[in-house]
Amino acid sequence: MTEFVLHRSAAPSTPEQRAEILANPVFGHYFVDHQVIADHDESEGWVNPRIEAMGTWQMHPASAGFHYGQEIFEGLKAYRHDDGSVWLFRPEANAARFVRSAERLCMPRLPEEAFVDAVRKLVAVDSEWVPDGEGEQSLYIRPFMIASEPYLGVRPASGYTFSIIASPVGAYYDEPVTLWLTPNYTRAAPGGTGEAKCGGNYAASLAAAAEAEAEGCGQVLWTDGAERKYIEECGTMNFMYITADGELVTPELNGSILPGITRDSLLKLAPQHDLKPVEAQISVDELFDGVASGRIVEALACGTAAVVTPIVGFKAPGGIHHVVGDGTPGERTRALRTHLVDIQYGRAEDAFGWTQRVV
Numbered sequence: 402m403t404e405f406v407l408h409r410s411a412a413p414s415t416p417e418q419r420a421e422i423l424a425n426p427v428f429g430h431y432f433v434d435h436q437v438i439a440d441h442d443e444s445e446g447w448v449n450p451r452i453e454a455m456g457t458w459q460m461h462p463a464s465a466g467f468h469y470g471q472e473i474f475e476g477l478k479a480y481r482h483d484d485g486s487v488w489l490f491r492p493e494a495n496a497a498r499f500v501r502s503a504e505r506l507c508m509p510r511l512p513e514e515a516f517v518d519a520v521r522k523l524v525a526v527d528s529e530w531v532p533d534g535e536g537e538q539s540l541y542i543r544p545f546m547i548a549s550e551p552y553l554g555v556r557p558a559s560g561y562t563f564s565i566i567a568s569p570v571g572a573y574y575d576e577p578v579t580l581w582l583t584p585n586y587t588r589a590a591p592g593g594t595g596e597a598k599c600g601g602n603y604a605a606s607l608a609a610a611a612e613a614e615a616e617g618c619g620q621v622l623w624t625d626g627a628e629r630k631y632i633e634e635c636g637t638m639n640f641m642y643i644t645a646d647g648e649l650v651t652p653e654l655n656g657s658i659l660p661g662i663t664r665d666s667l668l669k670l671a672p673q674h675d676l677k678p679v680e681a682q683i684s685v686d687e688l689f690d691g692v693a694s695g696r697i698v699e700a701l702a703c704g705t706a707a708v709v710t711p712i713v714g715f716k717a718p719g720g721i722h723h724v725v726g727d728g729t730p731g732e733r734t735r736a737l738r739t740h741l742v743d744i745q746y747g748r749a750e751d752a753f754g755w756t757q758r759v760v
């Protein structure tokens with residue numbers, strides 16, 4: 402793929418308009434002035450890679466993505482350090498996952514270097530949209546790809562569009578959640594698309610999220626699709642718990658769990674917190690017994706958007722309600738979160754070489 406060509410917006414936001422939005426950003430509501438777009442054609446490969454003014458697209462109503470769900474996405478952030486510089490966190494991991502998601506959905510491979518290059522260029526051209534690090538504000542970056550060929554036959558489409566859009570994210574609020582063990586839904590099945598970051602997984606999760614909310618819970622606790630016996634994830638995040646004897650335990654990647662970059666990063670930071678990282682099959686019984694007996698002392702959900710969300714309880718049908726520890730966010734959960742966020746904002750040593758400067 403050749404270079405992304407920049408066509409600057411003829412009507413970018415004014416500094417005043419930007420300042421007003423950045424003073425009160427609403428996640429996913431306001432967007433930066435530009436978007437990345439590249440098209441993929443069966444015979445020519447990636448064509449016309451460009452950065453242009455943010456705006457609506459035209460797509461044929463028969464575009465395959467509308468009908469059969471060939472759509473994948475990624476999520477990462479740009480962080481402003483105290484000295485004003487702007488950094489990315491492990492974008493090459495997102496690029497690699499994007500390739501794996503594309504392969505699962507029979508979509509074309511976007512070279513990993515092109516993915517990272519496109520993210521860097523969009524962030525550079527719209528760097529003034531990256532908020533101050535104060536209150537953990539950041540710029541959320543959303544690369545995605547959708548089948549655009551107008552054809553209603555069921556087969557991999559012959560045309561695709563790759564794009565990146567970005568939206569400023571405001572201050573973080575520490576909101577502990579209780580998880581609902583849904584008896585009615587699963588997120589992913591063996592051999593399904595659970596491991597791919599595709600829109601369809603999210604569409605299928607919404608009914609369960611509504612059920613959790615009706616039960617007064619913040620997120621769903623997902624179990625495996627075959628036996629509904631083992632823990633997989635929670636909501637749209639990975640799940641972990643901490644034991645009294647110092648283990649950081651998370652479900653092992655089994656093909657239906659999304660391999661989170663935050664998950665991987667926390668496992669790698671664990672030893673610095675005197676925690677032994679453990680990836681294992683975890684049954685619901687083991688989890689609930691561990692919480693009831695006090696063997697499990699903290700629990701957390703992790704993902705790029707909220708980084709780490711403390712889990713303070715579990716609810717299940719039949720009036721089952723387990724409180725983790727004393728029902729408040731755990732100390733080590735906080736410490737892990739702070740450590741990761743400090744690396745992202747340049748306040749802690751980046752021993753793994755995870756961050757890269759854009760401007």
Ligand SMILES: *Cc1c(COP(=O)(O)O)cnc(C)c1O
Pocket residue numbers: 476598634636637638639659660661662663664703704705706
């Ligand atoms: C994106 C995502 C995660 C978290 O992945 P990160 O790379 O840490 O952001 C976890 N579960 C699901 C279902 C996801 O889509």
